[in-house]
Amino acid sequence: MVINRGGYRALAYRLLFMLLAHSALGEESPGAGKLVFSNGDAAAHVASDVTMRVQGMHAEVVVEQEFHNTSQRWLNATYVYPLAEDSVVYRLTMQIGQRVIEGEIKEKEEARKIYQQAKAAGKKATLLEQQRPNLFRQQIANIGPGESIKIAIRYNQQVLYDSGEFRLRLPMTLTPRYIPGVTRKELVPEARLSSGSAGWALATDQVWDAATITPPQKHATAGQLLNPVTLDLQLNAGMELASVTSSTHKLDISVPEQGAAGERSIRFAQGQVSMDRDFELTWLPVASSAPIAAQFMDQWRGDRYAQIMLMPPREITPTQALPRELLLVLDTSGSMAGQSIEQARASAQLALEQLGPQDRFNVIFFDSHTRSVFPTAVSALPENIAKAASAVSAMRAQGGTEMHDALSRAFAHEAGEQHLQQIVFVTDGSVGNEAALLKLIHRRLAGARLFTVAIGSAPNRYFMRRAAEFGRGTFTEIANAGQVQERMRSLLSKLRKPVVANIEIDWPQPVEVFPRKVPDLYWGEPLLMTVKLAPWPSRSDQRIVIRGESSGAAWVRELVLPEPAQSPGDVDVPILARRFGREQVAFLEDEAIRLDARDQARAKILPVALEYQLMSRFTSLVAVDKTPTKPDSIPSAEHALVNAMPAGSTMQAVGYPQTATNLYWHFLLGCLAALGLWLLNRKEVTCA
Known part of the structure; x- marks a missing residue:
């Protein structure tokens, strides 16, 4: 038989990864x-x-x-x-x-x-x-x-x-x-x-x-x-x-x-x-106890620290749904072997079932290499969905986790003028180059939205949540097969409904707030803000007004901030002050990625971490x-x-x-695997 270059290259990459994985x-x-x-x-x-x-x-x-x-x-x-x-x-x-x-x-x-x-x-x-x-x-x-x-x-x-x-x-x-x-x-x-x-x-x-x-x-x-x-x-x-x-x-x-x-x-x-x-x-509250808004307040060293949670509107009608271009990006690497690949397969099949006749779609698989079912997005016709479903059924976990090319291919799709492009990224997130991938999302996302689905019993939730935030989408996690139906249906419901966008907040005085730019709100997910305020003047208005747009209609909410809890002193940093410091550090880290200035981040982050006594x-x-x-x-x-x-x-x-002595033996074998990859550029590999 003849093994083509792509197949042998994938095998060699897997061998190289396994050899390095067993070296110390x-x-x-x-x-x-x-x-x-x-x-x-x-x-x-x-x-x-x-x-x-x-x-x-x-x-x-x-x-x-x-x-x-x-x-x-x-x-x-x-x-x-x-x-x-x-x-x-x-x-x-x-x-x-x-x-x-x-x-x-x-x-x-x-x-x-x-x-x-x-x-x-x-x-x-x-x-x-x-x-x-x-x-x-x-x-x-x-x-x-x-x-x-x-x-x-x-x-x-x-x-x-x-x-x-x-x-x-x-x-x-x-x-x-x-x-x-x-x-x-x-x-x-x-x-x-x-x-x-x-x-x-x-x-x-x-x-x-x-x-x-x-x-x-x-x-x-x-x-x-x-x-x-x-x-x-x-x-x-x-x-x-x-x-x-x-x-x-x-x-x-x-x-x-x-x-x-x-x-x-x-x-x-x-x-x-x-x-x-x-x-x-x-945990689920009884229906009458479901929150509409929640507010918390602390005071420390003369400043007030607040955290605000506000629910978006639920009054969404089916006529507000827009045609979509749905791109499924599925991880088939070796770390997904076992229950994770089964959960990813079930999630993808459910997403395909939810496509409507007005939608377009494509499915992209990645491990050591990236491949897609169609060269570009196609209409959600029954024959196209059937072809994609067959490819999803044939998914197997093997090879490395090369996410960069897979995301780049998804971002290269050009959505039609009438379609909202939504990328659903299904993976365990188990990579070490998180910063480089977040930078890619920031630079290449354009008008699309990236929704991440963390698969498995121990995914890299930091990367998956940050990727969704950089991608202006939402984060979903599926720990086992029993959660696939419920949580994927919840995500797919969000994808079909409009968001609250162009959100602005009127504060009674200048504040420091994170996130700096309020993200779009999706159905079922709250607006969550962490704020630092200077002391208010007496008799000042303690209301905040939140404005946005949903399906062309204005959306307005008002909240009255509570009085802060009394701080026991300046020695112990209260929980909301620490949370504010943590959110500020996260913002500075994200800003360093966006501006490609991670080497300069230390001067900004270190004083914040020391002030609020945080690990960073x-x-x-x-x-x-x-x-x-x-x-x-x-x-x-x-x-x-x-x-x-x-x-x-x-x-x-x-x-x-x-053991330390095994390093050199495994490294030598790894070099031989790398040499085999190089030889692929010169000739086909034929096996009798």
């Missing part, structure tokens, strides 16, 4: 005073306890992790794990026996220096760094044989509201990220981190920090609790509830004694579960025990803790086991 980036040799152990060694493990307190639209979260050294060696442990993409991380404590050491927010390089000095001096220390807004890297130095160290991280996150339902998501593992680009020799020293164990991927010209976002992962065996976690969640919804459910975990839900109508106590029914999927909780790309949390415990004569072993592979994934485990 070694640090110094044992002669340099460090030992690098295989992750297969019984050395250290982590167990977690999560405490959540939900009040209205906010959740306060404490994640306590216990790192236990089961070996006879001194260990330095590294653990990479996800948090909510909008999390405001502001506190860390380290407990050794009965002693508790408070962490401090420091500029990133200063925090690293403090940690390295403590580590070299034999002191126990921990360093928490943000690798992505939803991915953090924890390092713990000098855990003695048989010792345990407890690290507690405190943060807050938003509750989401969509189409009448409140949702809270707790990430507990990650889908292995695809690292695009070419490994360059000059980047390898940069990837040799100054401390901690490195990941399975080498730095590339597109993802220079690949080694810090690719932790080892493995599948849990039958009956095994991999990285066990417990949950204690106290819900106070502030309204009467019709239901409280989870589609990801079995729960024990009770009503506290003498509790209000909207209060619930929630735990995992099994007590402990593996951290192999995100936890999602949803330029600040870290560090805690140091003052007393040295490890003798200078004893070497330490670097150990990377293993994350669970996402539940339902059939993708091969990555970076487990790994």
Whole structure:
């Protein structure tokens, strides 16, 4: 048979990715005073306890992790794990026996220096760094044989509201990220981190920090609790509830004694579960309690901080629907193997079924390569829909996750004058070059709207939510097959209905507000703003007026801002002040991407993060025990803790086991695969 260049090239790319995924980036040799152990060694493990307190639209979260050294060696442990993409991380404590050491927010390089000095001096220390807004890297130095160290991280996150339902998501593992680009020799020293164990991927010209976002992962065996976690969640919804459910975990839900109508106590029914999927909780208010608007107010250092949630209009008639050009962009890469590809297939089939005769459409698939069902968008005739449905049924998960070309092809479609172009992007988002993709969306979107659908039990929600915001669309998440019908129908309903656009807000005085430009509002999704206001003069009008247009008609809402809660003082930053600081940092990060000025972002972001005492790309949390415990004569072993592979994934485990010596062998094989790709440019490959 004859294998064409495209087919062999896809196979070679997959081989190259798998080889790199099974390589480890070694640090110094044992002669340099460090030992690098295989992750297969019984050395250290982590167990977690999560405490959540939900009040209205906010959740306060404490994640306590216990790192236990089961070996006879001194260990330095590294653990990479996800948090909510909008999390405001502001506190860390380290407990050794009965002693508790408070962490401090420091500029990133200063925090690293403090940690390295403590580590070299034999002191126990921990360093928490943000690798992505939803991915953090924890390092713990000098855990003695048989010792345990407890690290507690405190943060807050938003509750989401969509189409009448409140949702809270707790990430507990990650889908292995695809690292695009070419490994360059000059980047390898940069990837040799100054401390901690490195990941399975080498730095590339597109993802220079690949080694810090690719932790080892493995599948849990039958009956095994991999990285066990417990949950204690106290819900106070502030309204009467019709239901409280989870589609990801079995729960024990009770009503506290003498509790209000909207209060619930929630735990995992099994007590402990593996951290192999995100936890999602949803609750529905009774119809009479559904919110129209919600307002919260805090005061800190003389300023007022407000958060406002306002529902868009529901009075939408079918005659207002516009003809659409719907472009489905579907991820068929290797990380989608298992339940994710099934969910993507079901989502796409449902979208095709919803097309009307006035619509146009196309379907674009991507893995290591991009291909489409039609050269350009076609009318939604029965024969065209049938051809696309057949292609969707034949989807298979394989290869790398090359999103750039797929999005570029979607943006290259030119919609007709009467059609509204809508791009639905279905993927797990597991890539390391998020900033480059967001820049592409900003530059190439034009008049289209990008709607993202996060698939799987542990998607990259940071990238998917940001992509939707850059694309002026909405974000939908589907954790399992049971959610496909409900959530895709909700999304497709939004796509058929007009938005509230050209929104302007009249404030009683000058304010700082995020987002700076109010996005279009889609049916079922609220307007959410975070605001900083100077003190109002006495007898001033505390109303705000919100104006917009929907289907050519004016839309106006008025709100009266409440009096702020009294701040206990200037020491503790209240929750809304921290939320404002977090939104300001996110805006500055997005602005740096749009202006292609990420190298200049530090000067703007660092002062904000330090003022509001937040974790960011330029600040870290560090805690140091003052007393040295490890003798200078004893070497330490670097150990990377293993994350669970996402539940339902059939993708091969990555970076487990790994050793420094395997790097060069795998790198050599990777070079051979690359050479094979180069030879494809010279001749066809023929197999007898």
